[in-house]
Amino acid sequence: MGSEILCYSAWTFPAIPIFPDDHFPGRSIRILVGSPVGSYADRVARAFEEGLANRLGQPVRIENVDDAAGQATSVVRRAPADGYTLLLAAGSRGIGATSWSRLGFPRVEDFTFIRALTKVQNVLLVPADSPIRSVSEYVKAARQTPAGISLSLPKFLPGTSVAAAQFSNAAAVKLRSEMCVDSKESISVMTAGRTQSSWAEIDTALPYIERKAIRALGVVGDQRSEFVPDVPTFDELGFRGISGSSWTGLLGPARLPSSIVEKIDHALASLIATPEIIDRLTRFAAVPVAAGQSAYRNHLVKEINSYASIAKGTGMRVV
Numbered sequence: 001m002g003s004e005i006l007c008y009s010a011w012t013f014p015a016i017p018i019f020p021d022d023h024f025p026g027r028s029i030r031i032l033v034g035s036p037v038g039s040y041a042d043r044v045a046r047a048f049e050e051g052l053a054n055r056l057g058q059p060v061r062i063e064n065v066d067d068a069a070g071q072a073t074s075v076v077r078r079a080p081a082d083g084y085t086l087l088l089a090a091g092s093r094g095i096g097a098t099s100w101s102r103l104g105f106p107r108v109e110d111f112t113f114i115r116a117l118t119k120v121q122n123v124l125l126v127p128a129d130s131p132i133r134s135v136s137e138y139v140k141a142a143r144q145t146p147a148g149i150s151l152s153l154p155k156f157l158p159g160t161s162v163a164a165a166q167f168s169n170a171a172a173v174k175l176r177s178e179m180c181v182d183s184k185e186s187i188s189v190m191t192a193g194r195t196q197s198s199w200a201e202i203d204t205a206l207p208y209i210e211r212k213a214i215r216a217l218g219v220v221g222d223q224r225s226e227f228v229p230d231v232p233t234f235d236e237l238g239f240r241g242i243s244g245s246s247w248t249g250l251l252g253p254a255r256l257p258s259s260i261v262e263k264i265d266h267a268l269a270s271l272i273a274t275p276e277i278i279d280r281l282t283r284f285a286a287v288p289v290a291a292g293q294s295a296y297r298n299h300l301v302k303e304i305n306s307y308a309s310i311a312k313g314t315g316m317r318v319v
Contacts, residue, residue, distance in 0.1 A: 024083055024260050028059040031250070033088045034072030037064050039182075040203050040284065041090040044118050044248045047280040048271060055267035062088075077110040079253045083260040087111070087251040089300075108301055112256035115268045116249040116291035116299065118281055122163045122220045123205050123231070125198045127191055128212055135218045135237050138197065139171045148174030151197040152189040155179040159246040159303065160186075160199040163220045170239040187214060201246055202227060203285035220245050227285045243303070247289060249296050265292060 031049075035041045045062045053060040065072040072087055079085035126132050132141055142149040153160055160183070168175045180186040183200035187208055190198040198214075206227055208214045216231045220242055224233055234242045250268065252261070271277050272288045281288060291299065 024263060025056050025058040027084065028061055029053075029056070029084050029086065030061045030063050031086045031088050032072040032076055033062060033064050034070070035064065035090065040120065040201060040246075040286070041088055041248055043284050044281070044286060045088040047277060047286075048117065048268065051271045051274070051277065052264075052267055055270065056263065076251065076253055081112070081253045081255045081257070083252060083256060083264065085253070086114070086264075088117075088248060089251050090246065090248050108297070108304065110254050112252040112254055112261060113293045113297040113300070114250040114252060114256075114261055115265045115293065116247050116289040116296035117268065117272065118286040119245045119247045119289050120201045120203050120286055121225050121245050122160050122199055123202045123225075123228070124167070124217045124219075125187065125190065125200060125205055125208075125214045126196065126217060127193075128215055130196070130215065132197075132217070133215065135232075135234070135239070138217055139173055141196075142171070142173035142175065145174075148176045149197060150176045150178065150195040151199060152178045152180050152186040152195040153199055154182045154186045154201075159243075160201070162303065163242055164199045166242045167234065167239060170234075170242060190214070206285050225285075226287075247291075247296070247299060247303075248286075249289075249291075249300075261293065 029052075031045055033039070033042050033045050042062070042064060049060050049062055065075065073089075076085055076087040124135070124138070126138070132138050138149070151164065153164055155161075164175060164177065178189060178195055180189055183204035186198045186200050187205060189195055191208075191213060202216075202219065202225055205214065205216065209216050209228060216228050218234045218237060218239075219225050219228065219231050221233055222235060224231065224236075234240075250264065252264075269292070272290070278288060
């Protein structure tokens with residue numbers, strides 16, 4: 001399958017006749033990814049690319065868009081509701097609550113939810129040479145530091161910010177955050193000594209953990225990660241209500257016909273349980289999610305509302 005890296009200031013859609021729903025798909029489908037080739041979202045999209053094409057009987061193209069200004073979400077929001085332009089969404093990045101529309105954010109209502117695909121857990125990290133070896137020691141150190149313990153956060157991954165803020169509230173500790181572009185930079189800032197800790201997605205953190213360059217203290221989720229089974233969940237440690245696991249899923253423009261949604265959803269649902277897809281996802285610490293249209297929408301709305309509430313209460317920048 002071909003792939004393209006796109007960064008256009010303006011997008012136009014050719015006047016190609018839309019096939020009736022019962023003939024969908026009648027041509028190639030493009031899936032926009034708002035992050036570079038090799039990113040977590042990109043790897044998810046490419047894991048499904050060939051199988052989805054085979055099941056739908058038409059080529060599927062992954063297009064990586066420079067999403068610093070939310071281009072991918074904006075392009076899909078404005079696309080015809082014909083199923084040929086879709087979005088591989090990574091969490092709620094680039095999508096705001098209804099009340100944010102005045103800020104120019106695409107809203108949940110601007111999209112049709114098709115299916116959730118994967119999730120990746122977020123993890124609290126410290127450098128390997130840190131004297132802090134557990135969450136309880138981390139909390140103790142934070143409480144003994146009047147200004148609060150420092151941490152680095154990936155600013156374009158709202159789930160990590162949600163988890164960090166919820167942990168701060170649950171543990172009654174003050175945290176001083178430095179915002180980074182992504183999980184990789186967040187970890188690099190910490191290992192360079194600029195911060196004492198970091199939150200990151202486990203797929204990015206795992207190679208560093210395996211090299212013993214960093215130490216994982218706790219993971220977000222209702223069960224331990226199969227990739228770091230010795231690391232406890234925050235629930236286990238008594239810090240309940242910490243969410244922020246990052247989901248990926250497929251979205252289309254608003255008012256996408258149900259017959260098209262059902263065809264794409266059926267293809268994805270049949271793919272996601274196959275050994276081949278599970279093997280591909282496991283290679284980068286992704287966990288398949290069995291969540292259809294309604295469950296996926298509910299999850300994303302909950303994440304957006306949590307982030308909006310935290311941003312309002314803490315002054316975090318909404319990205």
